[in-house]
Amino acid sequence: MTSYVLFLLLGLGAGSVYSLLGLGMVLKYRSTGVVDFAQGAIAMWGAYVFLRLRLTGKLELPWFALPHEISLGTGMAIVPALLITLVYGTVLGLVVFFLVYRPLLRAAPLTKVCASVGVTLFFEAVAVLNFGTTATSAPPVLPSKAFVISGVVIPGDRIWIAGIVVAIAVALTVTFRYTRFGLATRAGAENEMGAALIGLSATRIAARNWVLATLLATLSGVLITPISSLDPTSYTLFVVPALGAVLIGRFESFWITTAAGLGLGIVQSELVKLQTVFTWLPQQGLSDGVPFLIILVTMSLAAKRLGARGATGTLRNPSLGRPTRPGATALLAFAVGVVVLVALHGSLRAAFMASIVTVCLALGLVVLTGYVGQVSLAQMSFAGFGAFVLSHLGHSVGMPFFLALLISALSAVPLGILMGLPALRVRGVNLAVVTLAAAAAMDALVFSSVKFTGGLGGRKIGSPELFGLDLGIAKGNSYPRVVFGVMLLVVVIGAGYCVARLRTSATGRMLVAVRSNERAASAVGIRVAPVKLYVFALSAFLSGLGGGLLAYEQSSVSSSTFTAQASLSLLALVYVAGVGRIAGAVVAGIMFASDGLFVSFLDKTLHVGQYQTVVAGIALALTAIQNPDGVASNMAGERGPGPRVAALRDRIIPRRHRPVVLDVPGQDGAFVEDVAGPTPVSRA
Amino acid sequence: MGQLLEVTDLRVTYGGVVAVDDVSLHVAEGEVVGLIGPNGAGKSSFIDGLTGYLPRRGGHVEFEGRSLDGLATYAVARRGLVRTFQSVELFDDLTVEENLLVAAERPRLVTMLRDLVLPSRPEGVDDVAWARMLCELDDVAHRYPQELSHGQRKLVGVARALAQRPRLVLMDEPAAGLDTEESLAFGRRLRSLPGHGVSVLLVDHDMGLVLSVCDRIVVIDFGKVIASGTPEEIRADEAVIAAYLGGVDARH
Numbered sequence: 034m035t036s037y038v039l040f041l042l043l044g045l046g047a048g049s050v051y052s053l054l055g056l057g058m059v060l061k062y063r064s065t066g067v068v069d070f071a072q073g074a075i076a077m078w079g080a081y082v083f084l085r086l087r088l089t090g091k092l093e094l095p096w097f098a099l100p101h102e103i104s105l106g107t108g109m110a111i112v113p114a115l116l117i118t119l120v121y122g123t124v125l126g127l128v129v130f131f132l133v134y135r136p137l138l139r140a141a142p143l144t145k146v147c148a149s150v151g152v153t154l155f156f157e158a159v160a161v162l163n164f165g166t167t168a169t170s171a172p173p174v175l176p177s178k179a180f181v182i183s184g185v186v187i188p189g190d191r192i193w194i195a196g197i198v199v200a201i202a203v204a205l206t207v208t209f210r211y212t213r214f215g216l217a218t219r220a221g222a223e224n225e226m227g228a229a230l231i232g233l234s235a236t237r238i239a240a241r242n243w244v245l246a247t248l249l250a251t252l253s254g255v256l257i258t259p260i261s262s263l264d265p266t267s268y269t270l271f272v273v274p275a276l277g278a279v280l281i282g283r284f285e286s287f288w289i290t291t292a293a294g295l296g297l298g299i300v301q302s303e304l305v306k307l308q309t310v311f312t313w314l315p316q317q318g319l320s321d322g323v324p325f326l327i328i329l330v331t332m333s334l335a336a337k338r339l340g341a342r343g344a345t346g347t348l349r350n351p352s353l354g355r356p357t358r359p360g361a362t363a364l365l366a367f368a369v370g371v372v373v374l375v376a377l378h379g380s381l382r383a384a385f386m387a388s389i390v391t392v393c394l395a396l397g398l399v400v401l402t403g404y405v406g407q408v409s410l411a412q413m414s415f416a417g418f419g420a421f422v423l424s425h426l427g428h429s430v431g432m433p434f435f436l437a438l439l440i441s442a443l444s445a446v447p448l449g450i451l452m453g454l455p456a457l458r459v460r461g462v463n464l465a466v467v468t469l470a471a472a473a474a475m476d477a478l479v480f481s482s483v484k485f486t487g488g489l490g491g492r493k494i495g496s497p498e499l500f501g502l503d504l505g506i507a508k509g510n511s512y513p514r515v516v517f518g519v520m521l522l523v524v525v526i527g528a529g530y531c532v533a534r535l536r537t538s539a540t541g542r543m544l545v546a547v548r549s550n551e552r553a554a555s556a557v558g559i560r561v562a563p564v565k566l567y568v569f570a571l572s573a574f575l576s577g578l579g580g581g582l583l584a585y586e587q588s589s590v591s592s593s594t595f596t597a598q599a600s601l602s603l604l605a606l607v608y609v610a611g612v613g614r615i616a617g618a619v620v621a622g623i624m625f626a627s628d629g630l631f632v633s634f635l636d637k638t639l640h641v642g643q644y645q646t647v648v649a650g651i652a653l654a655l656t657a658i659q660n661p662d663g664v665a666s667n668m669a670g671e672r673g674p675g676p677r678v679a680a681l682r683d684r685i686i687p688r689r690h691r692p693v694v695l696d697v698p699g700q701d702g703a704f705v706e707d708v709a710g711p712t713p714v715s716r717a
Numbered sequence: 718m719g720q721l722l723e724v725t726d727l728r729v730t731y732g733g734v735v736a737v738d739d740v741s742l743h744v745a746e747g748e749v750v751g752l753i754g755p756n757g758a759g760k761s762s763f764i765d766g767l768t769g770y771l772p773r774r775g776g777h778v779e780f781e782g783r784s785l786d787g788l789a790t791y792a793v794a795r796r797g798l799v800r801t802f803q804s805v806e807l808f809d810d811l812t813v814e815e816n817l818l819v820a821a822e823r824p825r826l827v828t829m830l831r832d833l834v835l836p837s838r839p840e841g842v843d844d845v846a847w848a849r850m851l852c853e854l855d856d857v858a859h860r861y862p863q864e865l866s867h868g869q870r871k872l873v874g875v876a877r878a879l880a881q882r883p884r885l886v887l888m889d890e891p892a893a894g895l896d897t898e899e900s901l902a903f904g905r906r907l908r909s910l911p912g913h914g915v916s917v918l919l920v921d922h923d924m925g926l927v928l929s930v931c932d933r934i935v936v937i938d939f940g941k942v943i944a945s946g947t948p949e950e951i952r953a954d955e956a957v958i959a960a961y962l963g964g965v966d967a968r969h
């Protein structure tokens with residue numbers, strides 16, 4: 034019994050961190066409407082700053098070029114180091130707010146999410162450059178003297194940290210309820226006028242909240258390092274359970290968020306204990322996975338109580354494209370693709386292939402987020418599932434590749450439908466968080482299975498074959514082979530063609546109708562729930578297909594490719610590229626994908642090399658600020674290259690003269706003449 | 718002649734506020750019935766309660782002799798009882814034509830799967846063309862809703878309802894935003910609907926329109942029926958004049 038209590042108390046450590054991060058996220062959300070996925074990365078950075086001050090007396094700047102350290106003498110005591118770190122956190126909060134989030138205050142929630150992913154990538158990458166990837170452990174900050182209460186030895190630091198968290202939650206609650214600042218924040222969350230009426234500038238209130246939240250993140254970083262060793266990536270993942278706590282607190286309540294965060298930590302810790310008691314329990318990933326399952330299930334069941342700002346349908350929709358002449362465009366794309374494949378060699382050709390694969394993954398989001406306005410942060414989990422299924426199919430030699438791909442893509446469909454279930458109840462940013470929890474659960478529970486994923490080493494993939502013909506990316510010394518690229522082009526352009534035609538079909542109209550207005554959709558007899566499940570299934574199919582292609586392209590798959598973070602990055606780059614149109618998927622794959630053609634080209638010519646991720650993070654945040662509607666939507670505008678490409682296409686592949694049904698405005702719509710004036714038949 | 722729609726003691730509340738207080742109303746096959754009342758009388762709430770957009774706190778609705786109790790909104794529409802919205806609510810990402818098509822088509826799962834590989838040509842084009850013609854939307858078929866005037870958008874809403882070939886349309890202020898001329902033309906077309914097998918329940922503030930096209934008019938105020946009868950009877954009704962017509966005059 035006593036050991037259960039011990040594990041309960043041990044869980045307070047992680048739980049406190051979830052609570053602290055969660056409190057900061059609630060602050061940010063209430064004041065600016067940003068769900069800040071970068072909160073964990075900021076905590077990580079704060080932890081490094083504090084640690085370096087204590088150990089070496091150097092102040093770390095969030096930059097990678099020299100000089101990024103300012104020496105303030107030798108190692109410091111806890112108090113001065115903490116004070117400096119907190120001042121640092123204040124400045125950091127202000128800078129990030131005014132550089133990134135201030136310009137985005139009125140942007141769509143997903144645009145803000147993309148910017149925060151950019152910020153996450155930036156800090157992670159700079160930390161990797163400056164501090165390396167190996168984990169560091171830190172000296173204790175809080176008194177760790179153990180208490181002994183009725184025979185149970187209680188680690189003192191956990192009690193301290195939990196006490197601090199509760200104190201902060203109380204302070205925040207009181208501040209928000211009784212001070213002018215709190216009142217103004219609450220009023221500002223309702224509408225900007227509200228804050229103005231109280232006589233405070235909305236921006237200033239948002240900035241103050243932001244700084245406060247940044248300080249909380251920094252503090253959680255400082256407090257957690259002695260308990261959990263520090264490295265650049267694992268801290269950023271703390272946002273997932275923290276977001277779970279925030280969700281349970283409905284993006285609003287400090288109290289519930291704190292309790293939920295602590296609770297999650299305790300549940301995780303007790304699960305570790307249970308694993309040792311009940312050895313039949315899965316030994317891998319249980320403590321990481323179960324909390325997410327809890328979030329997933331409660332959120333799917335907790336009907337429509339979620340009423341926080343941005344909770345109901347405020348996911349402003351990105352602009353939609355309208356494919357014209359998909360057949361001709363597909364042929365042209367194929368021709369251009371083959372030329373590029375042949376023209377490029379070596380690493381650039383491989384990068385082009387990686388781009389094509391990303392286009393396929395991106396198509397899944399175009400359908401889901403673009404056409405129907407749903408969000409999923411689990412796309413890479415679907416892809417991973419497909420990829421691993423493919424790896425298990427590899428044994429049956431002689432199976433044509435398209436059959437293998439089809440099976441792996443279909444295998445992701447049930448997962449997609451499962452993911453669609455919460456979407457029937459929660460929307461917008463809440464849905465994003467729920468799907469992220471699902472991705473984290475997949476990471477922990479499915480992708481940790483050595484049997485399924487081959488553990489750290491991953492699994493080998495056989496070459497794709499077609500009737501005895503080897504279409505693999507490598508054969509003997511030749512790599513990457515053009516024939517593999519052609520296979521990729523056929524599959525992905527085929528998928529894109531189908532998606533384009535779907536858009537203008539009866540089903541496509543229904544999808545867009547649901548995205549535009551669910552109320553009105555049901556008034557014309559559309560049943561919304563199956564439509565959503567359908568699009569989640571389709572999106573999972575495309576992701577599974579992309580996963581299968583990715584597996585072929587890399588010749589082996591490992592679970593590290595399909596993390597929740599990878600899904601987050603994918604959504605960010607597709608969204609920024611323009612999620613409402615197929616061109617956006619192409620831009621995402623060719624221009625933005627970190628292993629894609631454009632980035633590799635930059636790497637080769639400008640030798641950005643190790644700085645690539647830093648640049649990518651900055652670019653992502655900047656692009657989000659510059660093009661809240663997606664890059665491809667600008668291209669499709671009057672002056673961009675879009676019309677020129679269309680004109681070129683029309684010259685190469687002339688438009689056949691046939692009645693054009695439902696064409697874009699301004700083009701010849703023979704439809705009107707075709708069916709004008711039929712005699713209406715009475716049904717009575 | 719059997720009743721198409723039979724509403725008995727319908728009750729709709731917002732928290733403690735009773736918006737529709739035991740209203741009974743019926744529409745016979747081929748009728749155009751007006752439902753009028755001052756602002757806030759409960760007309761929109763009546764339609765919401767009828768079609769399942771708001772929960773019914775009491776009462777019973779029968780359509781074509783079958784109960785509508787417990788039916789979801791989409792299912793009500795599929796039964797042939799279709800509504801328009803006072804706040805228009807078009808699909809802004811679809812053209813006018815597509816707005817009508819999406820209402821006429823209602824693809825089933827088989828179609829949804831086939832559209833993935835071999836998209837079908839639009840179904841229901843006849844219904845769409847008919848609805849478009851009735852509402853005189855041919856000129857704007859390929860425009861987006863946001864490019865249209867308010868009056869035209871309302872007409873698109875009506876056309877979208879008609880494209881479903883309903884048995885009964887509940888129109889919530891369809892003529893708001895039309896000028897007198899347009900309103901007259903709209904009234905003539907509305908009058909022709911019963912000939913096509915479509916009955917109408919018309920909610921509108923345009924008294925000229927309502928009095929000229931309706932076979933029968935029901936007047937509500939504060940959620941209660943205060944009068945019902947032919948246009949002539951309503952015109953002469955003391956209670957209506959007191960509660961409503963006088964109010965209109967005062968407002969203008």
Ligand SMILES: Nc1ncnc2c1ncn2[C@@H]1O[C@H](COP(=O)(O)OP(=O)(O)OP(=O)(O)O)[C@@H](O)[C@H]1O
Nearest residue numbers: 731734736754755756757758759760761762763803
């Ligand atoms: N969402 C709501 N919450 C609370 N009360 C409401 C709500 N909607 C309407 N009401 C109240 O219900 C009553 C009926 O409103 P309703 O919109 O049905 O009237 P109406 O007859 O359609 O008016 P109008 O001619 O202005 O459209 C009014 O008193 C209104 O204030």
Ligand SMILES: [Mg+2]
Nearest residue numbers: 760761762803
């Ligand atoms: Mg109304």
